[in-house]
Amino acid sequence: MAVTTSGFGSGDFSPSLTTPTLSAAAADSAFDTTLLERRVSGDRNLTRWMGWRLRILVGAALLGCMGLFLLARWLVEPPHIDATWRPNAQGQIELQSTADPLLQRHLGQALIGIVGGDVSVAVADALALQRSSRWLVSDSERARHRAMHEQISAALSQQHVKLFFSDGDMVELTLPHRGFASLGGMFWLLSALALALYLVAMVVLLAKPTARNLLYAVMSLCQTGNLAFIAVESTLQLALPKPFPQLDMPMRMAFDLITAAAMINATCLHPRRLPGAGWIAAAAWAAVGALIVLLAQGELSQPWWWSQGSVSVLGALAIGLLTWSYHIEPHPYAMVLRRFGVVAIGTWVLLTFALAAAEHAPGVQHNIASIGSMIWYVFLASLLLLVPFLSKSQQIMREFSLLAAISTVATSLDLLFVAVFSFGQFASLTLSLFLSLGVYAGARQWILNQLLGNSMITTERMFEQLYRIAREVEAHPERTPKLLSQLLRELFEPLEVVVIPRESSAIRVVADGSAMMLPVPQLNGEGAADAVDPSRSIVLRFAHRGRRLFTSEDARLADRIVEQLRRAVAFDKAVEQGRSEERARLAQDLHDDIGARLLTLMYKAHSPEMEEYVRHTLQDLKTLTRGLAASNHRLSHAAAEWKADLTQRLTAAHVELGWNAAFDEDVLLSVVQWSALTRVLRELVSNIIAHSRAQRVEVDFLLEGDRLDLSVVDDGVGRNPRAWSHGLGLGGVRKRVKQLGGEVEWRELAPQGIGCRVIIREFSARD
């Protein structure tokens, strides 16, 4: 969906990197400190309150287990018939299997009546096998279901029962107690899920007893109740013991409605408090309260439709609220919750209509009501289980999303086939599974991208960035926060990156996954300790342009990236140091050995020309070795030395020097630039001293906007520079200038003299 930036409210929600002077701004509006603050201080308080909370939690867990045990105990208490039943094609209850030898003869026959003591029940259809009256659409059916269950359980409680079968036979049985084993796997699975949900609710509530967590706990506990009911219903054989048939409908409706109201309330508060949150929440609670009271008193006809409709409306309203919240502030939590909400409410509506459509086909309705509704509640329960851990791990979320997607598609297709085409249960299940797997295979990537925003920059590009940044960080340690922010921005595409003056010890995900905070690392070792302020942190907010939550995996990734960057910088540094040491050693050797020999050679020279030649060579060697030893030279310093050198040499030759150097920026010359310019200048002036018989030399050195303009003009007797033999000297000048990426030309001047002009258009290009 489109993210509109207009809804950001205050204008300081700028995605640009904010400078360290932001402290004041960070404190109030640019960075919503409340989220962060609460997190930080909450952690501190946690340890203090840990003691009694832990005790309460252990108590709650014990209570839950105890409850489960008592429930199971109570379920296995009443006598039962050791047999399983199923509806047959005529809508009767058919004996499916049994371990009782007396009943074995009647396998496949329909049960038409039960007599136990003075209670006799005529079983006309398979309604008794309907697990829950909650999912019966019509009021009369529900009343009949309830009555039948009460009668059957009354008859069975007599221990001695007579069963009448459709073939006219009667079997008289003495009923044993039901064992724990007969409760079935489904009961234990659902109970375990209910228990887990209950415990998570307790943990969340006790970890931080806030209004939001209380709402979460309310939703979870309601769903725990629903799951408990479903678990109990899954043990149904012919009838549920009292008081389940009476409690089932009102309690489960109440659970659903309370969950819906809590959801509305929660979306008003989280991820951000909406305008008029109190009113909206109060209205939702009042409506739901009134509805529950009316339903409990039986004031409303068609209570099933009322409850289904109210939940759908409230669900849609919650989705609307989340959308609104996202427009006010693009918190990724709103986005994720809305996706889940859409799926949950969509399947709810689908379930409702499927049941309504199948109202007149009791077998079909039976299937949908027991399987469909159970899947929906399990789905919702796992959703609730997941919510507190949304930002903890990306992996769980991914797997869950896929699971949810498949099961949703499968369930809806199953329901569709069963309801519309009246397929058999097995056929429709198989078909829908195949189809949904096909859809899943086709749409897997799309689902992943949609749900998680999987648009990381490629590894290759990231490495490239990493090494580029490493070099820059090495040269300018003070830019570390900015460069690192840039890298992280590309990686996570957050809406906002700020550097705040707050100390943090490690990288962590804060504010429920909407932000990630990492300390500004000191990448350049101890030497640059002053350059980087260790008490600063980079905060990234709203990953993937506000559509994704930060997870602990992201934090780990960021951690690794910082580590890699640190290594890259250290490596670069070591390489640079090794290079300069090696160069210095080389320079020293060259200077000492070759220099001494050249000096001896110079003193022993037989002619002044030879002496001058060797001196020149010696000076070149010195320039070379100095260039090797020093890494770079400031232009102003170099210019001063050039001037001093030229002055000395020209004065000795009785030539006047006019020196004019101007530059708009005192750049650092690289070794190559420094040595090339030094040698070009020396060569040109040597040439003038040797050949031109000039009185005056004008040197103009101009560096303006990266364009270097050097001109050396004499007033000597030189003519026709094109005809000069470009020997070692002038050839060297050409070579050096070319090395710097420039051009050189000589021309005659009027009335006399030669002007040499060196132009380098992009001086810094060959750095």
Next chain:
Amino acid sequence: MAVKILIVEDNPVARSFLCRVVRESFSDTIVITEAGDLETARRHVATQSGQSAVAPNDPFKLVLVDLELPDGNGLELLAELARYPATKIVTTLYSDDDHLFPALQCGADGYLLKEDRFEVLVEELQKIVRGQPPLSPAIARRLLTHFRHGAGVTGGDAGIAPLPSGLQSSRPMPLGKGAPLDHERLTPRESEVLTYLSKGFTIKEIASLMGIKWFTVNDHIKSIYKKLNVSSRAEAAVLASKQGLV
């Protein structure tokens, strides 16, 4: 009376060349003592002055010391001769401030670059003896940093290269503590001269820029040299006494 001159240089060709330069530079009768290494040079200084290198009867008037010698660095000899009343000149192939600045700190009164032409060397030598020592932009820059941070504050000071081995470890640190003494501070004029020098201006140009005579500029330079030497001589004296030389 003949003027006594000591030339410490290991390369015989260079030594004879320097002898020629010295003879050409002065009209006096000259007695040149040559030494090929530090050991010989020390012996000459010692025998000539008895036990002490401080107050000889008939001292050398001029000492030329090469920096790179087979048995050590010329700086060691300069430091030992801190209170020896001769004009001390460093002769070297190194023209960069990293090598020359420590030499000036050790009490050199000037330096000669061995690769310069004969005439240039003669002229430079005469100038130094007359009290017009050379000062390249790089060294001027170095001096500015040195005096700005307070003389004697060595240690990690970026402006001063640590002395070669042997001297560094026994370098007296307490001298650098506290406020610099008067002789360790530059006058505003001297600072100005140094600043101009560091920008590559010639003495003549500086004179006209500051509106003073060229020899006044020269006086400032001499004074700067002296301040540097005085501050380092104090250190050298402590050093010498520690080594049992005094």
